[in-house]
Amino acid sequence: MTNASILSIADVHKSYGTYPALKGVSLDVRQGEFIALVGPSGCGKTTLLKQIAGFEDATSGVIRIEGQDMAGVPAALRPTSMVFQKLALFPHMTVAQNIGFPLKLRKASAAEIAAKVDDMIQLMELKPEYLKRYPRALSGGEQQRVALARSMISSPKLLLLDEPLSALDVKLKKVLQAELKRLHRSVGVTFVHVTHDLEEAMMLADRICVMRAGRILQLGEPSDIYYRPADTFVAGFIGETNLIPISITGRSGSEVSYTSGEIVDAQKGVASSMVAPGVAEGAALMMVRPELIRRCDEAAAVDCRIFATVTEVFTKGGTVQYRARSTKGLELAIEIQGTSHLPMQLGEDVWLGWNKKDIWVLKPGEA
Template identity: 40%
Template sequence: MSSSATRHAVTSADRAGAGDGTGSVELRSVRKSFGGVTVVQDLDLSVNPGEFLSLLGPSGCGKTTTLRMLAGFEQPDSGEVLISGAAVQHLPPHKRDVNTVFQSYALFPHMTVAANIAYGLRQRRGIDRAEIRSRVSEALDMVQMTRFADRKPNRLSGGQQQRVALARALVNRPSVLLLDEPLAALDRKLREDMQVELKLLQNRLGTTFVFVTHDQEEALSMSDRVAVMRNGRIEQIADPYTVYERPATAFVAGFIGQQNFFDGTVADGGRAIEIEGGTVLLAEPVTTPGSGAAAVRVAVRPEAVAVTEAAPTEPDGSANALPGTVAAVSLLGDVLQYVVHADAGHELLARVPRRQAGRLAEGARVRCSWAPSDVHVFPAEATPRAPIGSAK
């Protein structure tokens, strides 16, 4: 797989239409309600030509409604939708230079793969048969399905059907491709393979991709930028590294990956946080409004937590450390995951590279510690706690 740096070096000079704005997407103060419930709230979003942007968030956050407004299947109550610089919010789907790939492949069962791909072209005027054959052949080659051209969909695997759905959308050469959780129905291994293929395909084509998913790993692995949505708004939009390493809100911190959360109060002029059973030192002081000990929530990622053996009765008054007992051990490929019940009542999750992990068994006395640079601090009022091991 290409590195991110190589990928941008290849595509930055080759984005189709980047100079004239072809393939750009913009939402301006877009709002949408259903039955008096607002699901998209004054949303502003810009997507660059040739960019792979993912809309990520839990069910009900407004990501699919946003995509449907781009596609033309829903009209905004207010605001503007622009594709390639032109306002399209009042245009039907077939008059927008976009195509949509859905979770359900919606292939015609009585048609061959080639006929499914050609269907949209045959509905358009001005495209002769030779041009249709050429473009279908190109699309089949693009998704590596040439040898299946004469098969019917019921003789294809799920991944192959998804490739056909992609080819059917791409054969029209849209400036923007919209993808609504297209990999959700695939098994894990096939889904991971298709993630790589999608990323490489988009890299080669230079087409703008707007991808909707609730799967954080999917979004992080493929996207140039990720827009994390909550309650119809964008909580943070940035490149995957920034979203993961520097979450803007506690919601983003908890939704992207997993976190150990501790409630506490600011101490020592903002240089430390007092939590139940210990003190958390910070790499940089935090500022809080007013005076006194402000309530905050501290977040530390599991991979930042070191787990070492401790004496059975060893007290530990160290900062950024909590003693406890191993409650569970799980092997996650090349990573060992420990669930530790801290003496102070916290439940900690730690993930350690398998080759670096000690042989700690359930019931072992341990010390969990972390560096000040791995601590994130958020206001207490907007920080829903996610249980350890919960799906993200």
Template identity: 60%
Template sequence: MSADISTNDICTIDGVIKNYGNFRALHGINLTVKEGEFVALVGPSGSGKSTLLQVISGFEAATEGTLTIDGEDMTNVAPADRPTSMVFQKLALFPHKTIAENIGFPLKLRKVSKAEIERRTLDMIALMQLKPEYLTRYPAQLSGGEQQRVALARSMISHPKLLLLDEPLSALDVKLKKVLQAELKRLHRSLGVTFIHVTHDLEEAMMLADHICVMKDGLLLQVGTPDDIYYRPTHKFVAEFIGETNLFPVTVENNRYVATDMAGIQGHSSFGPEAATQPQAYLMVRPEFVHMVGSGEKLDVTLDVIVSETFNRGSTTQVKAVTKDGGHLMTLEIQGHIDAQIIVGAEIRVGWRDEDTHLFDRATDTLQVAA
């Protein structure tokens, strides 16, 4: 089975509010998830992403709003009766049960026959690429990565419509995490089950998800594809949170031009007469779109900066710099090896193209216009 996204809505969240006493953890969340999608919830600690997952699973009840899964209202439906399954950060495997007993446990609760449990457990073992002899072992006898696969097998054996993942890879070392990220992508593609995945790892979200939901302080700021979130953010926080970016305070004059207070700048960015509704804004440009003068790129705006640090990343080199007046920090990303003259303290001239920039209203932090 392929994980092609259908046009059917599998999960609809409408105006969901969650209060804990006087504290509001979720502020009227509206989100629609399509069948077969891989959706990532990202945001800083306390943003509400795990709370939202708990509401979907039924472990927390919404204070207000409605939640439907596969067209059914989940308001009074217990977690065990929802077509969902959850993989927790701490896995919650039973240490006193064998791997076979752990994997088959959800079916045992549903009073499925022993023969059917055994058959589906073997299917899950094969799907997760675990050895059959592991079935008689206990969780403590397996590695961390193998335990993760067992937890995934247990969550998938009941054929849920929604698989909910609450940071299940966060405690793993970097190398093992990469392996299991690839496993998650393979499973999603092969099973066609809808995944909703909470993660602090932004690279993981960009790699795995069809759509990313960026949350902050219980608000859902933007939902979009990884490209949308990275290249077309609609909020200043999203631009800063997802990847590195350069943000400069600017003034929009005559609804047309961007004038900055940075010393040594030449040229101006033109956004057209509809450019901005407010004169005070932030100009955003990603580090990979900041080029050195002489790189062959046609640049609309250039300025002199002083190199403050360089970081070799193998295929790229990241350069940190400050404007000559010392008032603004910036980052640029250079492909391959950098010129030997680009050292700490060196003065270089850099710039960018209009089409690679965005403006955010300084009063609301929301997008004004994309070039």
């Protein structure tokens, strides 16, 4: 991956009648990058993908691919390929014919098509005997590989993926996610991937773009999005979290002081590097992810503690999730590695602690 931008989107608006689906979206995607677009239904992520692909025209704004303005360039002439949620394989064509179809449209020779189809089945680890079969004779995962092979055969500069794994069962989805990561690494094509699966976005993407109501709220690496969210919406959307009310009382050098009716903290201060931009004196929220909270005793060497009662226990094999309620009614989520025994029991009173290097302070806002 290089720092050069292959895709540049500048102030793109898209309206359907009076409904604004995109409200001034700007985004640069680097050559060879894997970027995921996430957000709630109706946020504009698929609309944005359609603008890039050329299936729809933007109301205003500019989309450039490799520096070329795409205004007026039809989808068939753009250096892009798209894989849809519904794979749209042609049922009357064999696997070989499906994969080679984009080259047939470009009037490539039969020998060139056959050679590139062979390359694609090796890349996608499909068995040669599948070439003469029809899509209905393949499993869901095999059909997905065929759709990816068809999308890659014309050597696109940008591969656009619109939730292609959403209809698969959990086990098969995990396999295909690994295949998608391998494919991206081996071919070096830039991927723009729309998904509702936040874990998938965290696993696959170099950067994640969080959208809401036609706008981009935050763009960053997965760890930044997860541990340093721009606001409370991003914090709650990208995984479960705890938002504990505090009050900012002042700033001194590199430290921000605070008070809290919930948190036991002898220092009552956090490093300013752990405070989001725009947080002012007054009401604020201390964010701490569930996996960063642990059971401790009253004298434990942790920076912050809360006394609470365990209200729910959820065992998930690899992890155990707890819900606890503080003496003042604050609800907390805790997640630990799964064990053969439960370290906390339903109804038990416990001290829960965490360290300040693991927190992030946000402005209050809509979650």
